[in-house]
Amino acid sequence: MRQDPSIAEKFQDLHPPFAPQAARVEADRCLNCFDAPCTAACPTHIDVPRFIGKIARDNLRGSALTILDANVLGESCSRACPVEVLCEGACVFHRCNQQPIQIARLQRFAMDAFHASGGTLPRRSAVERAEKIACIGAGPASLACAAELRQRGFQATIFERRPLPGGLNTYGVAEYKLPARASVEEIELIRKLGVEFRHGVEIATEADVAALEREFDALFLGVGLGPAHRLGIPGDDHRDxxxxxxxxxxxxxxxxxxxxxxxxxxxxxxxxxxxxxxxxxxxxxxxxxxxxxxxxxxxxxxxxxxxxxxxxxxxxxxxxxxxxxxxxxxxxxxxxxxxxxxxxxxxxxxxxxxxxxxxxxxxxAIGQSPLLQLLSAVRGVELRHGRVAVDRPTGRTANPKYYAGGDCVNGGREVVDAVADGKRSGIAIAEHLERAAQGAGSPEAVHA
Amino acid sequence: MPENGSRPQVEPDLTVNFAGIRSPNPFWLASAPPTNSGEQVMRAFDAGWGGAVWKTIGEPIVNVSSRYSSIDWNGQRMMGLNNIELISDRPLEDNLREIAEVKKRYPRHAVVASLMVESKREAWHTIVAQAEDAGADGLELNFGCPHGMSERGMGSAVGQVPEYTEMITAWVKEKAKTPVIVKLTPNIADITVIARAAKRGGADAVSAINTINSITGIDLDTFIPRPNVDGKSSHGGYCGPAVRPIALNMVQQVASDPEAALPISGIGGIANWQDAAEFILLGCGTVQVCTAVMHYGYRIVEDMIDGLTNWMRQKGFATIEDFRGLSVGRVTEWKHLNLSYKIVARIDEAKCIGCELCYIACWDGAHQCIHLDRVSGPVDGHDVELHTPPAAIEAATRASIAVTPIPKLDGHGPATGATPLARIPRVDETECVGCNLCSLVCPVEQCITMVEVETGKGPETWEERTSSQGGAKECAPPGLTTQRS
The missing domain is CATH 3.50.50.60 (FAD/NAD(P)-binding domain)
Structure with a gap:
């Protein structure tokens, strides 16, 4: 990454981090609602009162792991999420004339402490499995899918045409919200977990897709959107x-x-x-x-x-x-x-x-078109209005080997929506492959 | 009780005559660091305090550092304070000279000398004479200090033994010309036993409570309890807001015991005018304050005076005596409570913010009669009811699919509108036992109220019920009961 040194100065944090005591004071305000509306509003359903309570009780590792359990990109979501319409917008304090809990800043506080302490992502299962899954695109959806699968012992590989991982997290979120460096550092934990990243690889043609199908047991499409719409007026091809x-x-x-x-x-x-x-x-x-x-x-x-x-x-x-x-x-x-x-x-x-x-x-900034070339190269995957049609709870496409999530499915929403999609698909793929392996006798039998 | 508004406005008079000690108001500083020197006491009187019980004088001691530790709660500092400081470490003659100077400059304020010497008649006679010669308006015998001094046969070592309490009180009374107040320790099973002993010894008043034996906490990095004195700690005396309910209970026990009844100076976590009013309602003639002043300074007395005056004006009380002790008779033994009285919880749907804390408290901590599933039709009753348990409700939320709303497409903003009906709990009034728990956990004032419901039964106490069934059953430990069949 070749970010200019002047950028950090010009794009300082819009919401500066909490000092430890300020975080505890804010955490103490939380009512610890039952079946909390903030948790329900979060697409990844982070247990917000639980992680905030752990900050109040100075259990920062527990707090970060609570966040990461639901959302592996907890750091970037704490900075990039439009919390005004999500968790903080759902806070019950709005209804009694009080400021909502500053959930995003508390989440960032827990995540910053986790990164500063050298924390690593935990595995959900110690069993090492042979099944391989390809995730196309290194944006939030693929990252969440790959991390979920790797945490469950599967072999996950991410394919990305750009040199840095993260998709819009790294390349597209305003720097005063989420610095590219913070995005890349967060993804480093996913790499350390054992997810393989293949950068500079463009998957575009039927031949590319066929090669992946031969190598992998399941594929996840987290490809995002395609080229930007053009103005379509005389002079719109000017270099400026x-x-x-x-x-x-x-x-x-x-x-x-x-x-x-x-x-x-x-x-x-x-x-x-x-x-x-x-x-x-x-x-x-x-x-x-x-x-x-x-x-x-x-x-x-x-x-x-x-x-x-x-x-x-x-x-x-x-x-x-x-x-x-x-x-x-x-x-x-x-x-x-x-x-x-x-x-x-x-x-x-x-x-x-x-x-x-x-x-x-x-x-x-008038929107992007779908990645029609790639998506039409995948046999059996249905598109609806240019979006990949999926079964919402699992992200499974009409072709049962393919799952999809993120902007290519929802037409362009938030990081946290992509993470939720990727995680749901990761769980669904894992359960599907586990069932298949049980049916076949052993995990290795899948590859036999 | 006086009716609001029905009597002419009175300008309340806060002056008190406590067992013969006069002071411009009932707010005294307790014997503690805020009354350590004449310079401090005079600044306190300037701030508005009506009296001061001097930091205990006796043979000078040596203190340790550190001396204090505290309990914070939910971000609030010093909910409880613990100390291992001993009595005054200043020369006796300095204290006596300053008492005389304060009395000379502030003749209308109450200066009470707190005393503690070894348990010898002559020692007590000497210190009594010295304090009174200096001009003290009264004497408080420190039989309560639970740390340090008690190891040397003083403080609570005296106050925990009724015979010692009575004997030393009597020695003091042989010599004293001013009123004698015995300060009671709470570190005892029944405080009235010591209060009675003080009365038998001739005490003119008691003050209660002294601090409670405590260990406030342990440093989880060093494993050393607080306060840390070079790697070790010692049990200390606990005070502050945390101890107030314990103090109120002990004050009420003394106030309602005819054999112990003396004027009471209330002590224990008093920090504002409401706290003071509660102690006075339970019979106290003055109140003593320490922790709140150690936290915020002498200035807090301004609102103690102002707030109490405004409350008295609102209630139509002209003097402290008008309401002193009004609540003593409202505390009774359980067996005299009315079993026919029934209240149930009512949730004001307009005020409910949907936190559902009442629901989880009732399900896990009470009687499972607040529900989230709104059902139509007659389901209330004692038949089996099927409700979704808390864990299933949370699981359903986690399994739901939520997306970030796009304003143009989905158009909903922050939760400023009315609480969705699905998040407003309902009370099954036929099951509600009227325990109060939901109204205690509800964060919104007046959202959950407890409402009396007509039971159609006349008043009946446990005593009445059991006597009508052939005599009250005694509660006795197993094996000791004589009523086993």
């Missing part, structure tokens, strides 16, 4: 029209991108906001998010919207880009038109509303 995820990945793991004085960000999802905030922190004086609809329809979480305003990002609503104007010096402006929203949400331009947004750079 850049994809938000690439922009974020570049500042996090490579030479920081040069930002223009004025930057237009197209789209109003959480990625758009991460990119706009990053553009500000990297030096752009004027950053605006342009969105076709209104704040009400904005896909981003409202706390992300509030945060972006604090970072100095402007929002232009009901604006549609029409054309990019550039000369030898680069992009000069983005020609836009105001739109009105009609019945059923149909957009139509407001006559005579054309204006030019002066900018030298345009960042696109």
């Amino acid at each position: 029209v850049i994809d938000a995820l690439e922009f974020i990945a570049q500042y996090k793991t490579d030479t920081p991108p040069q930002v223009a004085e004025s930057v237009a960000v197209i789209g109003a999802g959480n990625t758009a906001i991460d990119a706009a905030n990053a553009a500000r922190r990297l030096g752009a004086a004027n950053v605006a998010i342009l969105y076709r609809r209104t704040q009400r329809q904005m896909p981003a979480f409202s706390f992300e919207y509030e945060h972006a305003k604090q970072e100095g990002v402007r929002f232009l609503w009901r604006v549609m880009p029409v054309r990019i104007h550039a000369d030898e010096g680069g992009i000069r402006s983005l020609e836009c038109v105001q739109v009105q929203i009609g019945e059923g949400g149909a957009l139509s331009p407001v006559p005579g509303s054309t204006f030019h947004f002066d900018c030298g750079q345009i960042i696109c």
Whole structure:
């Protein structure tokens, strides 16, 4: 990883870590609800009151292991989760005019202590099994699946085309939430557990897939999403029209991108906001998010919207880009038109509303398309609206040898959703292979 | 009881005359580090304290370091404090000179000399004369200190033996011209035995309680109990909020015993005006404070005075005597309680935040009559009821599939709305025994209230029930009972 030294300074922790005594005071506030709503709201169902109680009682190892038992990426989830709509949003204190427990910061406190003490991931079974599972993609879903299987004694291998593991955890989460280094360090524990990582391997063709099927007993698709959508307007092939995820990945793991004085960000999802905030922190004086609809329809979480305003990002609503104007010096402006929203949400331009947004750079954050090439190479796996169709409790696809989870299944949600998917698939694969082995007499018989 | 609002406003008068010792209010500092010197006592009087029992004087001693240790609870410091400090380590003549100086400057405040000397008549006669010559308004005999001094035949070594207590009290009374207060130790099976002995010895008053024998804790890295004195510890005296219920019980026992009844100065975990009011309601004429001052300083007396005054005004009490002892008769033996009285828990659904602590407390710690499964139809009753047990409820949650909501698609935010009905427990009132536990664990004020229900039965006590069945059954250990058939 070649992160520039200036990045750590520019992207300091949005939520700084707790000092030990502050953590205990906060932990003591927890009511220890029965069948706690925070635990129910967490996609990985971390036993929140239990891990918080252990912090209060100074049992930090027990606290971290409680978290990791449910969520092997407990560290990154404590930093990247939109807890306002998950555990902290479910805290009963909201209903009696009290601040919710700061669950995310407490979770980070326990996980930081665990990493600082050199903690390692425990095995769930000491039995070493012969069955091999391939996980395609090294994002949170595959990591959770592989870790779960390895903890149960299976041989798990992760295939990843990029040089670093973690997927969006490493390359795509705003650095002030989750530094790339923290993501990679967390994954190091999974490597130490015995999961094999094969980097620089692109699985794309039917031949690639066929080779994996011969080598492995089960396969997990944690491939995420495909290429970014393009603007589809004249001039969108200019080199200063850049994809938000690439922009974020570049500042996090490579030479920081040069930002223009004025930057237009197209789209109003959480990625758009991460990119706009990053553009500000990297030096752009004027950053605006342009969105076709209104704040009400904005896909981003409202706390992300509030945060972006604090970072100095402007929002232009009901604006549609029409054309990019550039000369030898680069992009000069983005020609836009105001739109009105009609019945059923149909957009139509407001006559005579054309204006030019002066900018030298345009960042696109209008979503990604599915990885259709790879997914269509896998025989028997069904797609629905571009997403892999699975049995939700197990993640099993229509082809019983294949399981899938994460963004390629849910269309793009959070790290914690991917972890939950991967874990469920890991358990299901393990149970399936154990049943198969019992039916065949011994684990080795599977390979005979 | 006076009715609120029905009587004219009175300006409450906090002055007290405790066994002949007058003070501007009932708030005294207990004999302890806050009363170690004249300079401290004068600052305390300036802050508003009505009296001070001087740190025990006697033959000077040598102290150790460290001396204190404490119990924290849920982030709150010093719920209980433990000490192994001995009596005053300052020269006797310094203490006497300062007592005289304080009395000269603060003639209206109460200065009580706490005394402890070896168990010799002459020694007691001498110290009594010295304290009274210095101007002390009264004497408190320290028969309670449970650590250090007791090994030398003083403190609780005296207070645990009724004959010694009576004898030394009588020696003091031979000489004393001012009121004599005997400070009682709680480290005894029945505190009234010692209180009676003090009364027989001629004591004018008692104070209760002294500190409780304790080991507060052990350092889990060094295995050395606290407080650590070069690798060893010693049992100490426990005080602070943790001991208040024990103190209230012992005060009530003394106050309700005709053979022990003397004016009582209440001691034990008093930290605010409510605590003080409770001790006075159980009969105390003054209260003594130590730990709370050691924690926060003399300044806490401001709200003790202000809060008690406002409460007395609200209740229509003009003087301390108007409410002193009002609750003594409300404590009775169990056999006199009304068996026909029944209350049940009511959960205010509008206030419930859905923590379900009442549910798990009732299931695991009480009588399994609070339920989460809301059912329609007549299921209440004494027939077999099938409910989902706690472990199954938690297992169902863990097995559920939850996803991060996307505002545009799923559109729900923080739990600010009403608590979902599925999370609001219900009480099976026919099964509820009215134990109070759920209302004690509920974190929301007035959410769970205990409501009286009509049983249709007239009042009946255990004593009445058993006497109507041919005489009360005695509770005796097995083998000693005479009523076995």
